[in-house]
Amino acid sequence: MGRVSQAQAEENRRRVVDTASRLFREQGTHVSVADLMKAAGLTHGAFYKQFASKETLVDEVTAHVFDEIARRNAAGLERHDGQRDAAQRALIDAYLSVEHRDNAADGCPVSALAIDVARGPEGREARRTYAEGVADFAAFLAPAEGVGGGEGIGGVGGVEGGLARLCTLVGALVLSRATQGSPLSEEILAAAHAALTEAG
Amino acid sequence: MGRVSQAQAEENRRRVVDTASRLFREQGTHVSVADLMKAAGLTHGAFYKQFASKETLVDEVTAHVFDEIARRNAAGLERHDGQRDAAQRALIDAYLSVEHRDNAADGCPVSALAIDVARGPEGREARRTYAEGVADFAAFLAPAEGVGGGEGIGGVGGVEGGLARLCTLVGALVLSRATQGSPLSEEILAAAHAALTEAG
DNA sequence: TGTACATCAGTGAACGCGCGTTCACTGATGTAC
DNA sequence: TGTACATCAGTGAACGCGCGTTCACTGATGTAC
Secondary structure (H helix, E strand, O other), X not given: OOOOOHHHHHHHHHHXXXXXXXXXXXXXXXXXXXXXXXXXXXXXXXXXXXXXXXXXXXXHHHHHHHHHHHHHHHHHHHHOOOOHHHHHHHHHHHHOOHHHHHOHHHOOHHHHOHHHHHHOOOOOHHHHXXXXXXXXXXXXXXXXXXXXXXOOHHHOOHHHHHHHHHHHHHHHHHHHHHXXXXXXXXXXXXXXXXXXXXXX | OOOOOHHHHHHHHHHHHHHHHHHHHHHOOOXXXXXXXXXXXXXXXXXXXXXXXXXHHHHHHHHHHHHHHHHHHHXXXXXXXXXXXXXXXXXXXXXXXXXXXXXXXXXXXXXXHHHHHHHOOOOOHHHHHHHHHHHHHHHHHOOXXXXXXXXXHHHOOHHHHHHHHHHHHHHHHHHHHHOOOOOHHHHHHHHHHHHHHHOO
């Protein structure tokens, strides 16, 4: 194919990262370099002109995907005019939807990458990024402290309450995906939704 | 080595299944046949004298490991003289402990195998076994219906309450493993514990 | 109970395959004049 | 502005390696007499 313009090369690189951020969430970080590059419309050899190694890409994609979710949460908050409670409910609704269950590629990286991150070595940069993403997400989910009646699942407030809510969300999504095909899958989403919205 | 007695052969087979049930939970079902057999004290060739394929083993081990957890839950109930509430609390304490987080090999298969099951094909027998295991576990966790005050997380009762509690347990374990090395890991366990014990 | 032989659990080399990675090559792009 | 050349993004064959699986072989076990 010969050389390609700098602009084209940059766009290609971006497309590889975007494609990986979808494929990794859908199938895990073990997706092969060849499959990834094919999905991005290139051949596998080109990969190493842009990335030092597959491990490097995993780290970069992890960071990329958590940036995206942070932006999305911020946008959600804005859409509800800064009303934390409403934004949280909207997120919980979307998180525990069948669409989210069936569309891991576009979905939450906390759920989608948990096992890949857990099984990677502890020193890994992806691990730090992941932990930060969890903390940010929990902060977003934190119930309003002590204001009028409801203060979240089990009555636990603040960051702790946010963490507990996140556990329920992530557990529900992971379990509903693992039981897909059984009626249990939808029951799990409904049960978690009821638990999170009725006391929260 | 030559032939081995029937009793010895059966014991070897059992050891392979036991070893796999630990390694699969610890590292996932992608553990290689060679590594598995080495860990069981045999060579890889012997594997196919006992199992039709690796997929067959995964199905058998999934069933085995869920049998074990069902037995363990039943034993827990007996140890507390059939007092459901006390048995549930003991399980929640153990589930959300640092020991459980650090010892996936002996731990809950619902958390450990979730992603492997979710990524396997839908028709897979392991999937059915998994869904049954989830249902049984949720039934065990179900809060007592309507009796005096507490009826579980978010006030959701019955099977639904059991499912919601299971989501929180599984989410907490998965997240605390993925964030291991960060202080967040212990905070997650504590937050889920507080949420599950204070209203339950 | 003792002998002769078929069985078959376990061994270890070998298979095809897909993995991550390397590399000689191509030829349009970017640059120096 | 036009020409000459170095650069380097992308190609596709090839690398060593580990995977799941197969197979000829071994020799103690189990069985038939």
